[in-house]
Amino acid sequence: MRMPRGGRMLLATCLGSLFVLVLYFQTITKPEPGVNTDSRPGKSRRSPLQTLYNGDQQLELLAAQRSLQGRRELLEQACLSHTRKRQVLSPEDLKHLIVDDKHSLIYCYVPKVACTNWKRVMMVLTSDGRYTDPLSIPANEAHVAGNLRTLSEFSVPEINRRLRSYLKFIFVRDPFERLVSAYRNKFTRSYNTAFHRRYGTKIIRRHRPEPDPEEIEKGNNVLFHEFVQYLVDPRTQREEPFNEHWERVHSLCHPCLIHYDVVGKYETLEPDAQAVLRLAGVEGSLQFPTSGKITRTDGNMAARYFKHISPFYQKKLFNLYRMDFLLFNYSTPEYLRT
Numbered sequence: 001m002r003m004p005r006g007g008r009m010l011l012a013t014c015l016g017s018l019f020v021l022v023l024y025f026q027t028i029t030k031p032e033p034g035v036n037t038d039s040r041p042g043k044s045r046r047s048p049l050q051t052l053y054n055g056d057q058q059l060e061l062l063a064a065q066r067s068l069q070g071r072r073e074l075l076e077q078a079c080l081s082h083t084r085k086r087q088v089l090s091p092e093d094l095k096h097l098i099v100d101d102k103h104s105l106i107y108c109y110v111p112k113v114a115c116t117n118w119k120r121v122m123m124v125l126t127s128d129g130r131y132t133d134p135l136s137i138p139a140n141e142a143h144v145a146g147n148l149r150t151l152s153e154f155s156v157p158e159i160n161r162r163l164r165s166y167l168k169f170i171f172v173r174d175p176f177e178r179l180v181s182a183y184r185n186k187f188t189r190s191y192n193t194a195f196h197r198r199y200g201t202k203i204i205r206r207h208r209p210e211p212d213p214e215e216i217e218k219g220n221n222v223l224f225h226e227f228v229q230y231l232v233d234p235r236t237q238r239e240e241p242f243n244e245h246w247e248r249v250h251s252l253c254h255p256c257l258i259h260y261d262v263v264g265k266y267e268t269l270e271p272d273a274q275a276v277l278r279l280a281g282v283e284g285s286l287q288f289p290t291s292g293k294i295t296r297t298d299g300n301m302a303a304r305y306f307k308h309i310s311p312f313y314q315k316k317l318f319n320l321y322r323m324d325f326l327l328f329n330y331s332t333p334e335y336l337r338t
């Protein structure tokens, strides 16, 4: 017989007493009728959620819808077979879910998966006409907390109402391509001094044999295998949660508790983004900025970086990110030697 883990029980008890728990039932497949009309009198446009589940589809859209449906079903199945039941969310867990009340959308942002552009688009959608072109919004502006509303800001009934009636979408990416992208962006660019100081110094201190004092002080030039050792070191997550750039989608967006209606993929960013904008009823007026975003090296970057990682660490890292592989139908990479 397996014993429950003491730590987890204690944590659950603490959370239970500190937070108002969000009770969110996953039984909805159809939106509530008329949910969209009361807030916007005079408008009878369908909500994106209604369009997705009972829209009068044109034939050319059906193929795209079917593949979205396939991903949804796969996610649901993977959740059933790989997660324990009876988890609850607290509002704190919903900080990555961005809300657009005007178009009834909820987007969970995952860093390194076109999230700057999605935040720009969400700013255009919620701006009441102040912005029309996503690319006119500076990247740093898109990341300012407070420019967009997140689900965690609302009361529990208001959270649940939105979860029931809004179209919820997420964009994911091959977990190791995303990880390598985060590493390159945060540790190999000399301008990213904040990350070097915040994480690089610790990584070098712990995982570089005989570092020199300047390396320890600045945290520059963290090597990929040092970053990997940091990730799989049990101390790391005991001390604090992963930074969002390498935190797993499973932990950022809770895809087994939040019933995402659209699972978009970075590998098919353009058509998937278009599908979301179409469901939101804005595809005529708004285009998702993708040009130049995906370079030719994307899609095989991880293989190059993993060559220098020992099978021992490859296996540990795969276990760490396993849920993201399983939930979003990414197969075990062929370059792994585990």
Ligand SMILES: *[C@@H]1O[C@H](CO)[C@@H](O)[C@H](O)[C@H]1NC(C)=O
Binding pocket: 070, 071, 074, 329, 331
């Ligand atoms: C899952 O991945 C496999 C292999 O890449 C693919 O053939 C299949 O269509 C995918 N399934 C879904 C539901 O996306």
